[in-house]
Amino acid sequence: MSNSKLYKGSLNTIILKLLDEQGKMYGYEITQKVKALTKGELQITEGALYPALHKLEAEGLLDVEVAKVDNRLRKYYKLTEVGEKETINRLAELEEFIRSMQNIVNPNWSIN
Amino acid sequence: MSNSKLYKGSLNTIILKLLDEQGKMYGYEITQKVKALTKGELQITEGALYPALHKLEAEGLLDVEVAKVDNRLRKYYKLTEVGEKETINRLAELEEFIRSMQNIVNPNWSIN
DNA sequence: ATATATACATAATTTTCTTATGCATAATAA
C-alpha cells in the first residue's frame, strides 16, 4: 500500500529470489508470500505481477506447469537452469543496491 | 551504472534527504555526492535529475537560488518548510521499503 | 444472496527512468 510505488525495478528479482528458495510457486501465492514477508508493506498488484511472469518466461528464465486444484487453475512457475544463474547475478545487484541506498539514507546502519 | 535501473521511485527521496542534511545543493553537486556515497554504484543521470528537481520545486518542496561561481551558473536548491515535513515522511517510507526488501532477499541480515 | 478470497489475464494510462541532444565555460591533456 504505502510503499507500493517504491519497488519499481526490483519486482523481477523478488520473483526470481522467491522461486529460487521455494522451488515452484504460482502467481497468487507470490503476492501472498511477499505480503507476509513484508508484514503487508509490499503489495504486488496483479497488473504488475502477471506481465512480469510472462516476460520472465519469454526470456527463458522460468518454466510453467499448469495445474488444477479445487477446480481452480494454477500456473506453477519454476526457474530454468538459465534462470538459476540469472538469479544469482540479479540478487547480487539488488543487495548492492540496498547497501547503496542505506549508505545514502542512513550511513550509520550496519549490516551483518 | 550497473544498478542504475534499480532506483526507480526513490530518486526524489534521495534528493530530499541530501538537501535535508546538506542544507543546500546544486544539481551537479547532487550527482557527485550520490556517486561518492555509493562508491560509483548509483549514477544519477541529468535527464532524471533536472526534471525531478523542477517537479519538486513545482510541488513547493524546494526553493531555488541562482548563483554564479567561476563564471558558471549554479542553481542551489533547498527544502521549504513543507519540504522538510515531506522529507520526514518519505524517508520513513524509504527506510521501511529497504527493510522490506531485506526481509525478502536476505532475512538473516540484521539492521542496527 | 452477497461479499470476500482465490486465480488468472490484459488494456489504457501514468510515472519515472534512459538516451540523445543542445548550449556554455573552465581546466587539463595531447
Added chain:
DNA sequence: TTATTATGCATAAGAAAATTATGTATATAT
C-alpha cells in the same frame, strides 16, 4: 594549441515498469 574532460544547466523522444481499471471464473463465508 587544440582536443578532451569536467563543470553546469536543460529538454525531447522513447522505453520500462508500474498503477488502475476491467474482465472471467470458482469457492467459501456471512
